Amino acid sequence: METGTVPSAEVALDRLAIQEVLAHHSRGVDRADETTLKACYWPDATVAYGGFNGNAHEFCAVLPASIKRYTATQHTITNICARIDGDTAAVETYVTAYHFQVGESEMTYLGRYLDRFARRDGVWKIQHRQVVMDWNQNAPTTAVMSGPPFDGLARGARFPEDPLYDML
Secondary structure, eight states: OOTTOOOOHHHHHHHHHHHHHHHHHHHHHHTTOHHHHHTTEEEEEEEEOSSOEEEHHHHHHHHHHHHTTSSEEEEEEEEEEEEEETTEEEEEEEEEEEEEETTTEEEEEEEEEEEEEEEETTEEEEEEEEEEEEEEEEEEOOOOOSSTTTTTOOOOOSTTTSTHHHHO
């Protein structure tokens, strides 16, 4: 489809389903929620994360322990470009990932996810993910965790303690 062409309703709905998978993946990483992560990948899917290259479900099993070494993380996704061809899609998604350790460091990672999605029985999931790093920045922490205006705010946490799980 040429850039700027109005998509059919079916293609627009496919893109929404793909965007939902991407958003849930970010949630799964940041909440260290293995079940949510696995729901984003087909069981035979693969990943190329640099430090881990192999079966996606195996990756989802080890990621929560690894991500918990940080006090908090936040993966934000933007610029989702999906080329849908029947039951497959090539999707490039920009990602900015923040990794915070209280009293130590703040790391910002900027890169992209290059995903191959597959639709099976009307469901879109990731079939293969390659992570591409564009750049990163590391600095001593400047976070302020208490005092106005932060006192009294709910605090993000990992699965299942995060306030999110009270509303699901």
